[in-house]
Amino acid sequence: MQRIQVIDSHTGGEPTRIIIAGGPDLGDGPLQDRRRIFAERFDDIRRAVVDEPRGSDVLIGGLLCKPVDNRCSAGVIFFDTAGFLGMCGHGTMGFVATLQHLGHIELGPHTIETPVGPVEIELAENNHVTIQNVASYRTHANVQIDVPNYGLVIGDIAWGGNWFFLVKNSSEELSSDNTDHLLRVTKQIRAALKQQGVRGPNQEEIDHIELYGPAMDSANQSKNFVLCPGGEYDRSPCGTGTSAKLACLAADGILGAGEVWRQESIIGSVFECSYQQTGDEKIVPTIRGQAYVCGESNLILDPHDPFCMGIQI
Ligand code: PYC
Numbered sequence: 001m002q003r004i005q006v007i008d009s010h011t012g013g014e015p016t017r018i019i020i021a022g023g024p025d026l027g028d029g030p031l032q033d034r035r036r037i038f039a040e041r042f043d044d045i046r047r048a049v050v051d052e053p054r055g056s057d058v059l060i061g062g063l064l065c066k067p068v069d070n071r072c073s074a075g076v077i078f079f080d081t082a083g084f085l086g087m088c089g090h091g092t093m094g095f096v097a098t099l100q101h102l103g104h105i106e107l108g109p110h111t112i113e114t115p116v117g118p119v120e121i122e123l124a125e126n127n128h129v130t131i132q133n134v135a136s137y138r139t140h141a142n143v144q145i146d147v148p149n150y151g152l153v154i155g156d157i158a159w160g161g162n163w164f165f166l167v168k169n170s171s172e173e174l175s176s177d178n179t180d181h182l183l184r185v186t187k188q189i190r191a192a193l194k195q196q197g198v199r200g201p202n203q204e205e206i207d208h209i210e211l212y213g214p215a216m217d218s219a220n221q222s223k224n225f226v227l228c229p230g231g232e233y234d235r236s237p238c239g240t241g242t243s244a245k246l247a248c249l250a251a252d253g254i255l256g257a258g259e260v261w262r263q264e265s266i267i268g269s270v271f272e273c274s275y276q277q278t279g280d281e282k283i284v285p286t287i288r289g290q291a292y293v294c295g296e297s298n299l300i301l302d303p304h305d306p307f308c309m310g311i312q313i
Pocket of ligand 1: 014060087088089090091162228234236237238239240241
């Protein structure tokens with residue numbers, strides 16, 4: 001009987017489950033290689049940890065790794081019910097809260113290793129975590145997509161650690177009692193992008209769809225709804241999605257370097273953000289949110305259990 005020790009947290013309502021012991025042995029190569037080995041040889045462990053009955057589509061998982069670069073406090077590989085992620089903003093905040101809970105780190109600045117590069121973070125009082133995300137950029141503006149049974153959708157394609165299509169002309173009501181409809185619409189948009197061959201510059205799938213509109217609270221600039229690869233929506237404002245959004249705001253000259261943008265999620269949680277310009281038309285986003293540890297447990301993998309490695313439909 002295998003036991004996997006995990007710590008659960010949430011960041012603005014979005015859950016993260018970090019494997020801290022009993023996970024797969026991926027060797028000690030670069031995190032990109034370890035992510036590939038995880039996907040090729042231990043995908044059943046990913047499913048056992050985040051799929052039902054132990055998890056659900058809303059859950060993001062992470063594996064605590066020994067970093068290659070000894071300047072980093074820890075390394076992490078993120079995954080969800082659909083596969084592996086490049087980066088995860090809310091997940092990094094949850095990971096940092098987990099490291100603090102374990103006594104691995106104290107308040108102050110730290111570097112976290114991820115498969116898409118090192119991420120600088122700052123852990124502060126009251127569960128506040130600030131992350132300096134990977135360089136983010138927009139690759140295409142005003143892409144027109146004909147979505148069957150819905151209509152013409154116009155949006156931007158941007159990278160914020162994952163690939164996003166940010167819909168510009170949405171008139172959908174972004175409210176928490178409209179999420180079933182918003183999920184249907186964003187899944188239709190994602191399917192149309194795939195069907196029409198709209199991809200990232202290296203043929204990457206655009207697997208996150210972001211709608212945005214006016215904020216509920218006048219202290220915030222915008223509210224969003226983000227469809228994640230697993231088929232659920234992000235309860236937090238989505239760190240990588242907000243980074244992609246900042247890249248678009250910067251490219252359109254709407255938000256200047258150093259100016260504050262408060263991004264509200266569909267459930268009202270907030271990330272406070274800004275960016276610095278790099279020389280090459282990319283930006284480096286800074287995102288601040290709050291993450292709380294909310295559970296510690298051992299997952300039990302009983303080989304006699306017919307759904308031991310998750311329900312697959
Ligand atoms: O916060 O970057 C994020 C994220 C990605 C998927 C779910 N949350």
